[in-house]
Amino acid sequence: MSDENQENGTRNGQEVPEIELIIKASTIDGRRKGACLFCQEYFMDLYLLAELKTISLKVTTVDMQKPPPDFRTNFEATHPPILIDNGLAILENDKIERHIMKSVPGGYNLFVQDKEVATLIENLYSKLKLMLVKKDENKNNALLAHLRKINDHLAARGTRFLTGDTMCCFDCELMPRLQ
Template sequence: MSIVTTQFVIQSGWSPIDLNSALRIVLCCEASTIDGRRKGACLFCQEYFMDLYLLAELKTISLKVTTVDMLKPPPDFRSNFDATSPPILVDNGLAVLENEKIERHIMKNVPGGHNLFVQDKEVATKIENVYSKFKLMLMKGDDHSKQVLLSVLRKIDEHLGQKKTRFLTGDTLCCFDCELMPKLQHIRVAGKFFQEFEIPAEYENLWRYMHHMYLLDAFTQSCPADQDIINHYKLQQGTKMKKREELETPSFTTSIPASVQVE
């Protein structure tokens, strides 16, 4: 099902891209590995989806997001992009294919993009190891790896407590939020499923942060279903999905602990 507004076209499933069209920015994202149509669990795809969605909300760009089933890529996708995997950004006919180049292009060439990419070394340092520590915890699952991940999350919680702002650098979203929040969602969903790992309720600043993110269309429109996040890591582990999982109605975890007070 497509969501269509004056500034967005968010489409489930691939449709051909006119590389000569200058009507909109197109972001190609990986499709679900379960149904091949809805949003997949690629972290970079969601990060750039959020960046561009925020700019489209500000009406600096017109945006189309489309999903691509990389298990069965359409012939015209291969003819345009060879074996390149999403995310792929197409801007005024120019295809940008590498993650670092996509980020740089949004920052320097997309109208309003430079406002998202703030400079904050403290925040950059605090969030840089979140995902690597999460992956280590998924692999090992021992108390030490869990404590290491908790330590990283606690530092982010303390930072938010000191800042007393809704987001990492202030009360408006920036690139760091678009990078961190998809990873936190993977930690919530996959950490719980594979290792019974949960973010402690006492990390109240972090939970309030996640609550504010859950209220934003930029996050909810770009967020993959819980089942797709779980299957993303099952595939990495070489585990096959069960038939009943293919038939499940997609669910999205967006609750926070009842003990956490929010404004």
């Protein structure tokens, strides 16, 4: 595919839909991507699809300490992430995930069904928060044991990512929590 086609928003002569993701900006400078886990997760999901050229991704950061007037006018008290697809604003996390899976071209490929992996990663972030808040050796050990289970899972499967050799929704959920 030529760069000209991608710049014009086409793929093989087909129009590539533009998806806008509004995310929280960093509290440090108010411009770069912030530390919102959901914003980072959906950014990774959509960036993968943009890399595959199934969508054109536009990312807008919003400084929530001083949001622009048009943001408040359009979204009132809603906090990012906000996904905009063909003029439709999706404001809730579970609805964003469902929309990516069902309506965004290629999105269904990201959402692999794997109960073992879902169970494996589900409580990691809460264990990390407990370890940081409690500063307790038992909490630290619980987190380390959980991380070892994830590592053992990857070693046993022999794959680059949690469910195979390509990234999926579980990887996009886990990676922001590990940073």
